[in-house]
Amino acid sequence: MTLPRLSAATWEARVARGLPEHVRGPAVDPAALTVGQVHLGVGAFHRAHQAVCTEDAAAATGETRWGVLGVTQRSPRVVEQLAPQDGLYGVLTTGPDPSLRVVGSLRDVAFPGRDTPRVLDALAAPTTHVVTLTVTEKGYHRGADGGLRTTAPDVVADLAGAAVELQHDDGTASRTAVGLLVRGLVRRHRTSGAPLTVVPCDNLAGNGAVLRRLVEQALAAVPRTDEVAAWVASSVRFPSTTVDRIVPATAPEHRAAAAALLGLEDEGLVVGEPFFQWVVEDDFAGPRPAWELAGATFTHDAAPFERAKLRVLNATHSALAYHGALRGYATIAQAVADPDLEAMARALVDEDVLPTLTAPDGLSLDAYRDDVLQRFADPGTGHTTVQVATDGSQKLPQRLLGTAADRLAAGAVPHAVARAVAGWVAYVRATAAGDLVVDGRRVPLDDPLARRLAEAAAGPDPVDRLLALREVFPEPVATSTAFRDAVRAALRELTLTPAAR
Incomplete structure (x- = not known):
């Protein structure tokens, strides 16, 4: 039997019929959320980790400004999974007594190959206060010395886009996560100039300092960006973090278990162990979700x-x-x-x-x-x-x-x-x-x-x-x-x- 696909409408109908004991829905009303966070690298790990924590933080405070725009990097596959589901997806928690929760904090998804202008607008918007990243170690385009590979063709193309952004909006597709971020920072400086916090969540020692250095090197490679660089130094923060939750690839047996619990087909399903850890350096330029109310640990030294x-x-x-x-x-x-x-x-x-x-x-x-x-x-x-x-x-x-x-x-x-x-x-x-x-x-x-x-x-x-x-x-x-x-x-x-x- 073919099950209906998860979406806002089918989820509402499922709730009306009554949920099984081990299934629960979004902790906040997804329709009430506005985007205040952009996430670069919206893969399985983010959806099982930061997105869940952000939703629970919003529920704990009653705030509605912490919806997430999730940005894929390499392909539109995640957009194709989640857009027809109105951003809803399930997190199947493994263990002897599996459970499923439907998450609603992801309010929009975008693929830079066709949606770069929309992502840049979100990065520049004064209502966006936090940018998070999970792009894996190789997604930072670092060379042997740990610095940005400014001669790599994809990076060169993004730096050219950043140069255009100094004068007016550039609609060309971004090719790298760091390049997309830098282009967004240039546009933000040119438009609102509002402070911003960029939170890398990848397995790099001192990931905040690493990303700050890459952004500085990118700007140094673009002519006439001295004012942007000075603004980044004064108004943009890069706290370091540690993240931990085992998130395996979603397998057919996971989909079968989730479908049995949910009664709906979920193309965006992710899987996670019960364990969760997020340690965040307490260094923010402006508002942030109250992640500490959802299990995160804040520290002065990560x-x-x-x-x-x-x-x-x-x-x-x-x-x-x-x-x-x-x-x-x-x-x-x-x-x-x-x-x-x-x-x-x-x-x-x-x-x-x-x-x-x-x-x-x-x-x-x-x-x-x-x-x-x-x-x-x-x-x-x-x-x-x-x-x-x-x-x-x-x-x-x-x-x-x-x-x-x-x-x-x-x-x-x-x-x-x-x-x-x-x-x-x-x-x-x-x-x-x-x-x-x-x-x-x-x-x-x-x-x-x-x-x-x-x-x-x-x-x-x-x-x-x-x-x-x-x-x-x-x-x-x-x-x-x-x-x-x-x-x-x-x-x-x-x-x-x-x-x-």
């Missing part, structure tokens, strides 16, 4: 939380993904259930990560490690090893190589990090050669540097060649003979593991 999350959770996630995929495991839960891989993940934290961390206030790092591994073991999340293993060249510097650099600086050889990196080397080599099969499917090498990685991995000494890539490995790590030897030794052991052949 750095200890960022480092703990990146080096404990994200690092072990990546290590389990590479080693798990090499052993044929389809999910992270299957990988961490392997005693050898669970021991590897625990050793990574205990031997190398914890000595580099200062515990944030109120957080036990030992307990955090145990909680992370327990969360990974939940089969309900369905996070796949291949999904987590993508874009390794962008993830390793944040998740593993900072720890390696700190340990080397302290005079220690980070053998546990070397084992994790060896897993990445073997994964790159196997996927580049087309030799890795997981869950019956051949796994391709999915990485922005895929061609260069494949060339390096095909050589007689893949460790030397891969560690020579400065876009990935910082000099203190790449030039350490002890670390290279440790990676080589770990790779030899991995190669001799029958399950990894």
Whole structure:
């Protein structure tokens, strides 16, 4: 039987018939919301995380000004999913007793390929007070030095658009998230000049400072933007954040479970674990949603939380993904259930990560490690090893190589990090050669540097060649003979593991 599709009208009819025990609707009336927040990168993570928190914050205060304009980046797919549903979508929370909530804070969706003028108007509007981003590490277009790749063709095109915006509206399509933001800032300065807060929510250490630097570099590359740059320095804030919730890809079994609960077809369904964390640096230029009333933590220093999350959770996630995929495991839960891989993940934290961390206030790092591994073991999340293993060249510097650099600086050889990196080397080599099969499917090498990685991995000494890539490995790590030897030794052991052949 074909179910009717979720929309404002079908949801109203569903509510009139009575909702099951484990289904609830928007915490606020979606029709009453006006847009006060623009989100760049409206993928599954935002819809299961910040959008839910924003809705609950609005409900807690009774404010109606915190509707969200969600902006996709790479394709119009999310627009096609959500526009026919009037922005409504479900969040299926996994666990032994699944539940579903329909979220209504997303009041509009846009694709820059055809909607750039509308997005720029929203970024410039004085009624927009907050811009959030989840565009993944590679979405920031950073070079080997961490700065903006101002010579990349897509960035060049957006900087040309920013130059036009100095004089009048530019209707050309934006190609990058940072470029779109910069163009919006130029238009905002030219029109309202109202203060703005830009809140990055991606896995980059010091993500607020990183994004501020990219914006400054972009403006420096555009002639006659001195006044805009001065306004950004005085009126735009970039607080750092840490975000955490496992949001796996929505699978057919998730859709079936949601349809059974909701009685409607939901093309925009997302899935999340029960756990939620959002740590936000308290540095805002103007009004903001009362996120602290919806579970967020505000702090004057987000750095200890960022480092703990990146080096404990994200690092072990990546290590389990590479080693798990090499052993044929389809999910992270299957990988961490392997005693050898669970021991590897625990050793990574205990031997190398914890000595580099200062515990944030109120957080036990030992307990955090145990909680992370327990969360990974939940089969309900369905996070796949291949999904987590993508874009390794962008993830390793944040998740593993900072720890390696700190340990080397302290005079220690980070053998546990070397084992994790060896897993990445073997994964790159196997996927580049087309030799890795997981869950019956051949796994391709999915990485922005895929061609260069494949060339390096095909050589007689893949460790030397891969560690020579400065876009990935910082000099203190790449030039350490002890670390290279440790990676080589770990790779030899991995190669001799029958399950990894």
